[in-house]
Amino acid sequence: MTSAKPNLKEILSQALAGRWAVPHFNISDMAMLKGLIEAAAETRAPIMIGTSEGESDFLGRRAAMALVKAIRKELGLSIFINADHCHSMATAKAAIDAGYDSVHIDLSKLPLEENIAATKEVVGYALAKSPMISVEGEVGYLVTDSSQVYKQAITVPKESLAKVEEAVRFVEETAVDRLAPAVGTLHGIAANVPNIDIERVHAISKALRKTILVLHGGSGALDEQIKKAIAAGIANVHFSTDIRLAYTAALRQSLAEHPDETTPYKLLAPVVLAVKTKAMEKIKLLGAAGRV
Numbered sequence: 001m002t003s004a005k006p007n008l009k010e011i012l013s014q015a016l017a018g019r020w021a022v023p024h025f026n027i028s029d030m031a032m033l034k035g036l037i038e039a040a041a042e043t044r045a046p047i048m049i050g051t052s053e054g055e056s057d058f059l060g061r062r063a064a065m066a067l068v069k070a071i072r073k074e075l076g077l078s079i080f081i082n083a084d085h086c087h088s089m090a091t092a093k094a095a096i097d098a099g100y101d102s103v104h105i106d107l108s109k110l111p112l113e114e115n116i117a118a119t120k121e122v123v124g125y126a127l128a129k130s131p132m133i134s135v136e137g138e139v140g141y142l143v144t145d146s147s148q149v150y151k152q153a154i155t156v157p158k159e160s161l162a163k164v165e166e167a168v169r170f171v172e173e174t175a176v177d178r179l180a181p182a183v184g185t186l187h188g189i190a191a192n193v194p195n196i197d198i199e200r201v202h203a204i205s206k207a208l209r210k211t212i213l214v215l216h217g218g219s220g221a222l223d224e225q226i227k228k229a230i231a232a233g234i235a236n237v238h239f240s241t242d243i244r245l246a247y248t249a250a251l252r253q254s255l256a257e258h259p260d261e262t263t264p265y266k267l268l269a270p271v272v273l274a275v276k277t278k279a280m281e282k283i284k285l286l287g288a289a290g291r292v
């Protein structure tokens with residue numbers, strides 16, 4: 001008799017207890033997804049696939065969800081789909097309705113009371129659909145919104161960081177499964193290296209104990225700092241820009257090297273490999289290899 005595979009919530013709890021982290025990668029298309037699947041299969045790692053609002057609109061929520069769930073079933077991988085940075089109740093509910101495993105409601109730029117009220121509503125909506133759905137909320141905010149390479153240095157103002165008492169109140173009142181506290185990272189890659197406030201991660205983790213803490217903006221951060229953040233209690237790390245950079249660099253090179261090629265899957269083969277290679281690096285960095 002084979003035992004049932006652990007679900008997303010169980011895997012995240014295992015990561016927290018074992019001081020490793022589940023990697024989260026965003027996708028824009030099938031080539032990106034293919035590279036990530038190959039990385040997960042080769043390293044035997046659990047992974048979360050994220051679609052932002054823009055990516056969800058481009059792919060179609062039901063299509064993205066069906067793809068990920070079909071792969072999970074057919075290949076026996078621990079691969080899950082998350083609606084990343086839903087900035088409204090409507091997009092969060094659309095992802096839950098579509099059958100996503102996880103939803104990230106990000107109203108971190110609103111006053112705390114409004115953020116709490118709306119996040120609480122999403123938690124209730126998800127729970128009514130299935131207790132297996134993992135819900136993430138966010139306190140404090142990242143100063144950069146989109147994942148791009150910035151030519152200038154970006155300073156993270158102290159007031160944007162999550163305060164321990166706010167994080168505790170937020171989790172107590174909303175009952176979210178995961179919390180993304182702003183701890184110094186940026187979305188995208190800046191000219192300077194952002195400094196992760198490890199003490200703050202530690203303090204929030206100590207105060208919340210069982211809540212899964214999520215680190216966004218993994219791409220611009222130093223490997224050593226990511227490791228320290230995991231040791232301090234982070235159990236889920238997002239990488240998007242690094243994967244996008246690997247994808248676009250390989251695609252530009254492939255197009256330049258084969259100007260007469262018209263078969264997309266042939267042009268995209270090196271792109272899949274570049275995404276896979278980059279993702280495997282990140283999986284190993286987080287200690288996620290060999291966990292499933």
Ligand SMILES: [Zn+2]
Binds near residue numbers: 085187216217238
């Ligand atoms: Zn993010």
